[in-house]
Amino acid sequence: MRIDHENPAVRVRRAPRGLPAVDDFEVADVGVVPPRDGEVLFRGLYLAIDPSARRRLPAPAHAPDHGPLGDRASVGDVVVAGVSPATCGLDGAVVGEVVESRDPGFAVGDLVRGGNAWQMFHTVPGRLLDLLEPGTSLSSELGILGRPGLVGHVGMRLIGRVRAGETVVVSAAGGGVGTVAGQIARLAGARVVGIASGEKAIHVVSDLGYDACVDRATEEVGAALDRLCPDGVDVYFDNVGGAVSRAVFDRMRSFGRVVVCGMAAEYNAPEDDTGPPWRPVLRKRLRIEGFVVQDHYADYPDYRRWMVEQLDAGLVRHREDLLIGIEHAPTALANVLSGRSRGRQLVQL
Amino acid sequence: MRIDHENPAVRVRRAPRGLPAVDDFEVADVGVVPPRDGEVLFRGLYLAIDPSARRRLPAPAHAPDHGPLGDRASVGDVVVAGVSPATCGLDGAVVGEVVESRDPGFAVGDLVRGGNAWQMFHTVPGRLLDLLEPGTSLSSELGILGRPGLVGHVGMRLIGRVRAGETVVVSAAGGGVGTVAGQIARLAGARVVGIASGEKAIHVVSDLGYDACVDRATEEVGAALDRLCPDGVDVYFDNVGGAVSRAVFDRMRSFGRVVVCGMAAEYNAPEDDTGPPWRPVLRKRLRIEGFVVQDHYADYPDYRRWMVEQLDAGLVRHREDLLIGIEHAPTALANVLSGRSRGRQLVQL
Numbered sequence: 001m002r003i004d005h006e007n008p009a010v011r012v013r014r015a016p017r018g019l020p021a022v023d024d025f026e027v028a029d030v031g032v033v034p035p036r037d038g039e040v041l042f043r044g045l046y047l048a049i050d051p052s053a054r055r056r057l058p059a060p061a062h063a064p065d066h067g068p069l070g071d072r073a074s075v076g077d078v079v080v081a082g083v084s085p086a087t088c089g090l091d092g093a094v095v096g097e098v099v100e101s102r103d104p105g106f107a108v109g110d111l112v113r114g115g116n117a118w119q120m121f122h123t124v125p126g127r128l129l130d131l132l133e134p135g136t137s138l139s140s141e142l143g144i145l146g147r148p149g150l151v152g153h154v155g156m157r158l159i160g161r162v163r164a165g166e167t168v169v170v171s172a173a174g175g176g177v178g179t180v181a182g183q184i185a186r187l188a189g190a191r192v193v194g195i196a197s198g199e200k201a202i203h204v205v206s207d208l209g210y211d212a213c214v215d216r217a218t219e220e221v222g223a224a225l226d227r228l229c230p231d232g233v234d235v236y237f238d239n240v241g242g243a244v245s246r247a248v249f250d251r252m253r254s255f256g257r258v259v260v261c262g263m264a265a266e267y268n269a270p271e272d273d274t275g276p277p278w279r280p281v282l283r284k285r286l287r288i289e290g291f292v293v294q295d296h297y298a299d300y301p302d303y304r305r306w307m308v309e310q311l312d313a314g315l316v317r318h319r320e321d322l323l324i325g326i327e328h329a330p331t332a333l334a335n336v337l338s339g340r341s342r343g344r345q346l347v348q349l
Numbered sequence: 350m351r352i353d354h355e356n357p358a359v360r361v362r363r364a365p366r367g368l369p370a371v372d373d374f375e376v377a378d379v380g381v382v383p384p385r386d387g388e389v390l391f392r393g394l395y396l397a398i399d400p401s402a403r404r405r406l407p408a409p410a411h412a413p414d415h416g417p418l419g420d421r422a423s424v425g426d427v428v429v430a431g432v433s434p435a436t437c438g439l440d441g442a443v444v445g446e447v448v449e450s451r452d453p454g455f456a457v458g459d460l461v462r463g464g465n466a467w468q469m470f471h472t473v474p475g476r477l478l479d480l481l482e483p484g485t486s487l488s489s490e491l492g493i494l495g496r497p498g499l500v501g502h503v504g505m506r507l508i509g510r511v512r513a514g515e516t517v518v519v520s521a522a523g524g525g526v527g528t529v530a531g532q533i534a535r536l537a538g539a540r541v542v543g544i545a546s547g548e549k550a551i552h553v554v555s556d557l558g559y560d561a562c563v564d565r566a567t568e569e570v571g572a573a574l575d576r577l578c579p580d581g582v583d584v585y586f587d588n589v590g591g592a593v594s595r596a597v598f599d600r601m602r603s604f605g606r607v608v609v610c611g612m613a614a615e616y617n618a619p620e621d622d623t624g625p626p627w628r629p630v631l632r633k634r635l636r637i638e639g640f641v642v643q644d645h646y647a648d649y650p651d652y653r654r655w656m657v658e659q660l661d662a663g664l665v666r667h668r669e670d671l672l673i674g675i676e677h678a679p680t681a682l683a684n685v686l687s688g689r690s691r692g693r694q695l696v697q698l
Contacts, residue, residue: 241628
């Protein structure tokens, strides 16, 4: 097969300060790399935008570099998603269709998941790609049936160990992970209170079955939690860090669990030097636990099978926020980081 | 039996500010209360001094009251140990000998554990007393074979889940809990580094088998840990809180566990408003978990059986710091809180 398409990509034009701006990026043709033995060339159809992509962008001079998600890009590099490119397909930020294969496990037309660059055509070793079965929504393979869904499952069930009757708070409740995490808690029989902004605070209650949601745009989080969770919080699924997390932490009940899943509020800023105090950790027997979903990929097949059943039974809903055209990937990232995305943020390529 | 002894007790003379001083207390005769049906009168032989007793002392006006260990005493009250008196014998701060019994389960001369008041004679319901078997050191029933030992076991094994080959740091390493916790980690095959002051830093290495110990009196904790734990810390058994804990936290390895067991550095001060940052919790997949040993009393019989075997086999050592005379209980408390005690702090009555 002869490849004569250009290959548009989003490159870093300069190191962003704080929230990345559209001007920090530029679109360029990076060319198509012909596959070698063992490699597959595929055309991306959807690109997922994770908040952690922020951490791979170049840092201003002298800023500290924080792992474990890999090195930062340099100015002039194509943007990569938050996860290292040398990992398995579940880490991938792209789903697409094979256009040329030199790996016997893949044929032209196959649907695959993998690759992390913000570009149209991807040439990667076949061993780093997931072969997708037809029959589910392709874009959901980057969301509720992909890594964000597994994040919600691992955080809420394996780390948070949610139980029926407990009160659960999910921050960034309207995002790609939060929407799944909250619904998993609801299915476990918990009372679920979200924290989100504006329309999303309504959406998670009316469409996803959250019992209530704090609207950060109009309510003081602590006062709203006092009203919505008068007996305190058993599980806090923390996607944001910062002041919101402090407000929830101060309202944890005895034997409560804080699942540290993301720190979106801090990705644009220097790392905080302090956090909530530890004496309540002792007094209330709290557990604060961070996790990185890559450590739990062995659980993916079971999770996927279970979640497909929930979706088929209509017990769970998913939502995507779609921008069309790779040139809008920087806007999509800014939307994710500022909390404007509604559900899983994708770019259609 | 006719009781004609007086009953000396230590009462609160005024609310201490910061580290309690001897002048904050007074000795008085509180009289002996004759036992009613179901009650036992016993003469205390040893009184254990826990740092948590500090939290039961009256607070200066307008200071917040923090649970869960029960209400504070008032000026004029007899001092009580840190644990609520209405609990089982393992909570007791006293071991002694029965002098009169109106509970059929106890006879004159029996050895018992229970009671929490800083006084010589105790009249308590028999159901709140442990009947001790003769044959072990009586004072060890308040230490390595009592609650402090169980604290070390629960914290290091059940919460910390120490594994062979890991690096463990224990603060207040020379205290009643630390000496047990470190030896349990050593028996599990871990490398154990203590943090203690002066002579205790030598003792835990030469007598208890710690691999090394930071001497807080002469070394900067962070620099010493960089030297003694160059690859970081897997399990931190935290007895102190404050600046020492921050130094260890900053050196935790990925998948590390912080066992929040005590906050001795903070008991004399207002509760800290902040603690270590949470972003490393995510990045390094840390677990920070507090526990209260009363939630784990069901594990005591197994622990006790196992520890008696270790003691009999000479694999574990214990150490007591003894002051003689109930009038020295306030000094003993100050010693515990300031880290001067060498091993489990007891007062012989």
